Amino acid sequence: MSDEDSLNLSSNTRVGMPIRNLAFIVSVAAGAVVGYTQLEGRIGDLETAHKLSSSDLMAVTKWSDELQRGLLSTSATQELFLLLEMTSKSVSALETDLADFGKAVSVNEQQDLKIQFLLDRVRASEARLEALRDSFSDLKANGNGGSH
Numbered sequence: 001m002s003d004e005d006s007l008n009l010s011s012n013t014r015v016g017m018p019i020r021n022l023a024f025i026v027s028v029a030a031g032a033v034v035g036y037t038q039l040e041g042r043i044g045d046l047e048t049a050h051k052l053s054s055s056d057l058m059a060v061t062k063w064s065d066e067l068q069r070g071l072l073s074t075s076a077t078q079e080l081f082l083l084l085e086m087t088s089k090s091v092s093a094l095e096t097d098l099a100d101f102g103k104a105v106s107v108n109e110q111q112d113l114k115i116q117f118l119l120d121r122v123r124a125s126e127a128r129l130e131a132l133r134d135s136f137s138d139l140k141a142n143g144n145g146g147s148h
Helices: 019-069 075-142
Strands: none
């Protein structure tokens, strides 16, 4: 390479470039810096939220395990256990009442079936009695019936 082909740069070197290209390059660089800063902030916020949720979950899990093992007892948990016991007794009583009610319903259904059966038999007997009366009336009208 010759001296004429080499590129000499110094603090006094001038660059010729349209101002709109320069403004575009500066705005793209500024946008990239702002976007990167916002992305870093969002990632930091998410990491912090994850760490806080993790620590809360661990604390709740530890508390729950201790409560289930009986190592921890508070007045609120004692009250909850009493309410649970009372609710359990109420449910048992309701189940018993429901079973008794079911038996009563089934007895009523059986009685209804018997009554329906007897009603059907009475209606059939009434129909046969009416047919016999009609036949007897016809025989009497024809003079074939006996006198009583």
